[in-house]
Amino acid sequence: MKYILILADGMADEPIEAINGLTPMEKANTPYIDALTKKSEIGLVSTIPEGMAPGSDTANLSVIGYDPKQYYTGRSPLEALSIGVPLEKEDISFRVNLVTLDEHTKFEDKTIIDHSSSEITTEESKVLLKDLKQAFETESYKFYPGTSYRHLMVWKKGQDVNITPPHDILGQKIGDYFPKNDDFIQMMKKSYDILKDHPINQERIKKGLNPANAMWLWGAGTKPMLDPFEEKFNKKGAMISAVDLLKGIAIGSQMEVIQVEGATGTLHTNYEGKVKAALETLNKGNDFVYIHIEAPDECGHQGNLEDKIQAIEWIDEKVVGPIVTVLDQKEEEYKIMILPDHPTPISLRTHTSNPVPYLIYNSTRKIDNTIPYSEKGGKESGKLIEEGHELMKYFIQ
Incomplete structure (x- = not known):
């Protein structure tokens, strides 16, 4: 079984009047995600522990499976590891x-x-x-x-x-x-x-x-101390990101860090290169790959609605679609999880602590799902993982 986590940084949002009360996730044209949704589990996860600031640092630690209340020592030390x-x-x-x-x-x-x-x-x-x-x-x-x-x-x-x-x-x-x-x-x-x-x-x-x-x-x-990912989850993992914070978390947890030429952390990043690198590392023996895409978050900070929708559509077209297509053709057993780390609402231009929707697809299970993958869909599912760091264990097990 191979495990792929696609982290669309800051993708979740609030209803926006300019697009008839929809969110960017709901407005975006995402045929590949929509097809997966029909066969996937949808739910909500709280990635920000109560009392902690809603940063990409605490949120991504949670998603990777590390309780920020135990492991978090500040954002910049994680970036220091990468540099x-x-x-x-x-x-x-x-x-x-x-x-x-x-x-x-x-x-x-x-x-x-x-x-x-x-x-x-x-x-x-x-x-x-x-x-x-x-x-x-x-x-x-x-x-x-x-x-x-x-x-x-x-x-x-x-x-x-x-x-x-x-x-x-x-x-x-x-x-x-x-x-x-x-x-x-x-x-x-x-x-x-x-x-x-x-x-x-x-x-x-x-x-x-x-x-x-x-x-x-x-x-x-201050200097962080993370347990090795492989010891924690019994899986060999790799990180693909343009952002030093994510690379630092990976280095601290002894995951492989894969550099992709042209990966910028912006809307115009090398999506195709990230996909190629992800598939190659799975072929070479890694069990798990974390594909981090910063674009939706940056667009949210800029208050740029059009670009945020475009970022979500490109994640669907250039990341989700190609990965699913290749793995299905190989008849590979795999699981995919798609989620943001936190919301970055266009109206606020900063992060919030609200729970975010997750999607988990398992190629070996047949699920007939009618709940959409969106902020509203997550709420409609009735599923809420209150401790965000438990999500990784749930995904892998």
Whole structure:
């Protein structure tokens, strides 16, 4: 039996008036998912433990089968594992987002327009981070490049600083969310002076793209300790993702991390390459593969309804369809699970803690299902897995 988990990050949403009260999942044309739905189990799962923030970190830990209440030590340390950053027990790591601030005169009155700077390319952002590193790196503060707008700072023998994620305060005055740390405030403020007129940003503005004109520090955490996935579930697993967070979780749990050229974490990622890599790793002996697709979440943060619907349709057309077709042709015994990690509603442009719908298809079982795969369908099923980390065990068993 082979196990495939397709994680459509942030896919779940709320009813939207502009599309007649439907959600993007309901509006999207998804013939392959619809065909699977008729033969699948539909239900809801709570991926965010009560009292914890609805982040992709806690949510994906839950989905992979690790109780965030036991294993979560912060978001950025998981990304540090992916980047290869050495963390000591006393170190505190932070996510460094390259964000777009408006041009309001006073820094504290500025707002975050875009948490991803129009999904700036990794090549561009590394140049900008190099300049920030030159300005701010000391024996205490170390900077490391990541992917796109997502980078890392390590405070050697540092202290925890609670800072609101930038995607949670879009359009709000940043001064209301400054960290209680003068060094951090001054670094963030000076970063604007360094980046606002940078040649890369001037070129981006000419192209109609948002400039990456400041850094925002957040996501503090300490070195994580995850149990090996294979020991936990008796399955050899692999991770396919463009996002350092997911790669870090995989490295921490000793899953294989598969790099796919052209995987960007955006709407225009290499869907075909991810599918090819997934099928190849299953052929080579892995029992389980986790295919993470970031696009719906990014579209939700941008408030872009049209692109979010497109992302869901492409996941259906370019991921679900080809995988099911190949495995059926091979007459392979397999199970597929499709779900988001959390909702990212277009109206809010950030995450919520609401339960998300899951679909589980088993090629060896005959199910006659009439419940649609959607947020409403999940509720209609009457099935709710309240502890999200139990879902993986349920799926595999």
